[in-house]
Amino acid sequence: MTGRIVVTGIGTVTSIGTGWREFWANLLAGKSGISRIESFNPSRYPCHNGGEVKGFDASRHVRNLDASQLGRASQLAIAAAWLAVDDAGLDLSAIPPDRAGVSVGTTSGEPVLIEQLNDRIVANQADQVGAEFLGQYPCHVIAAHVAEECGLGGVNLSIPCACAAGNYAMSHAFDTLRAGRASVMLAGGSDAFSRITFTGFSRLGAVAPERVQPFDKNRKGMIPGEGAAMLVLEPLEQALERGARIYAEVASYGLSCDAHHMTAAHPEGDGAARAMGMALREAGLAPTDVSYISAHGTGTPTNDRLETIAVKRVFGDGAAAVPISSAKSMLGHTMGAASAIESAICALAVHHDRIPPTINFETPDPECELDCVPNAARETRVDVAMNNAYAFGGNNSTLLLKKCVH
């Protein structure tokens, strides 16, 4: 279990760019992906904006399967998977199929299939539901579709740990590789824009009307989004042997549960702090070694306040010295994809020594006294990036990526 695991490929499908280059450029430029919802009529809701991936054409990405027979989360995941495989210069045919695996995090799986089912039930057309419901709905099909599309016969899991799911998938891939259970893993997360999710957050009163303003005193909430990111993970020796570009090394991770409340974080940041502490201990790093934190940063009044408490608990007096930014200020909350996309961001930050901003920041909040990299990207050395993600169910997750020195 001493094997070192590195990130050698990144694929993203987001509201501000497909493929990491376009995405990264827009992220550093502070471009917002928030716009009026088009995938359903939002007029019944108090707020009307979402972070949809507009103009996504699955048929341009899906090479082997019939894209029309795939739910949107599967389509997004497949697109991200191919982008990552191509980016890694990985010849999948050179790897024994049972040594290549998939690990995908998701919050809702393919909720649009439930929405379609309900539309039929309400219209008394349940008799029209066919084999596609079982074939396309259960959330394990996301990882299965990626594997079937890419021809991967190894370890295969979907991990629906709500909004920490991307980090769970990354950590599962990390351990799977270190245990020698696979030679390469595609790991990430995917979620499709859904009226169920939008209804829920609307009912919670958590949705912001116009934009997301993490850590701002006047922040009004989160905005649901969608997207996918897949990363190619493989052992360092193998990456070096094939001359692959190495973005970052996976240093460690930490997972915990608040065991406190289904939707509210622990008031003292207990689980979040434990997850960060676990990851730092495993990596043999001190808080002062962390160059950048990718925040959960949903933009809800409560999240950002409690996240600040948790960060301060771990980083102490040094908390304000660590840049911490929220990609959700641009993408909205892409649910289970979020921490996968943010893992990609951390890998890119480590690789490029750049930190993306938190946009829409206007008024400092005394309860969020952190350096949230307001409104402008920063050029600075990034040796260690910490990716924090929290979730319904009280799940907390921290993934640490670092520069690969070899």
Added chain:
Amino acid sequence: MSRRVVITGAGLVSALGDSSESLFAALCEGRRAHAPIQGIDTSGLKSRTGAAIQGFVEKTYLGVKNMRPYDRTARLVLAAARLASDSATLTIDDLKQREAGLVLGTMFCSVRTIAEFDRRAITAGVEYASVMDFANTVINAAAGQTAIWYGLRGLNATICGGLASGLQALGYAADMIRLGRSSLIYAGGGEEFSFEGLLGFERAGWLSTEAECPVPFDSRRDGMVLGEGAALLVLEDSDSAAARGAVVKGEILGHATGFDRSRGKDVQTGAAALERCIRGAMAEARVEPASIGLVSVSANGSTTSDQAEALAIGAALNSRAAAVPVMAVKAALGEPVGAGGALQTIAAIEAMRQGSVPGITGLAETGDSFPLGAVSAFTGPLQASTALITSQGLDGNCCALIVRGT
């Protein structure tokens, strides 16, 4: 990966009993859970037979409490966790102090809650969708609720691998203990009998048609009967278990997971995928086919996946396949979906302890060249200390686990 993973408790709620002993007695008596479906509108469906738990009364396990916030999947898992704690003699204080983890396998988990939440929003209006229900629409809802109830503060993973979810959850949890990421994990699975699951399986053609034959491995078989349940094993590293004087009921020696790239469409490809898992699990466990004293299979009456599973076991165990005793709990329980893998494992441990192998109820003929020579409709004597547990999902996911009894 040096730590040993021991089983120090088990809790289950099934259609044939709520303890290892009562379930095993029912299996040996040849009882079956098949009964007319109740509590679900089957007017648009052909199915009339299910294998749901009749008369589940949660207060038997959970005391008198407001159960409104918990859907049926969560209630089943909460009950199994209570029974697992009793079996392992662990208190909530123990669980909190040791930051116990939870790894829950499920295929649909909260699907009923998700669908009802959405139906309410589209029929009555967005403002009538329940905020409380929204918290339970995440697929990790049961895992989160169980963590809150019992103070499970460690890692909290929900695992989706279709019908292999439950066994994959045991493998995932075993790795977490072997890697030293946790010293105590509740692992298994849970699934409620839902309209959406029933509809899905029926329209996909996986269910036995009325009055036909859902008997595993029987050459007349034509599909499965949908069931439900929850089952959790208490896994600990052997040092921690010894330190607290826990009674060891078994040990997980190894596991492997894989993926059938034909996704159940080709029997040979499916068999090859599971065969690799079995070989991988045996290699990790350092056991030879001759040492396998019992096989506890996932076969549920499905035409192709039962065949693939038998072929895989036959190929991996070679000459041992002709004589090794085989048990198939789904002959009696129907398909308990996410709970299946843990129920197979618990029943196998009980079989080794009691020294008898339950018959495959209803099995009459297996056809020519069936590779498992010792299958029987009747309960017989058993002398085994090591069992192979297999799971052949219908659409790709497969897994094998090696367990030692006591």
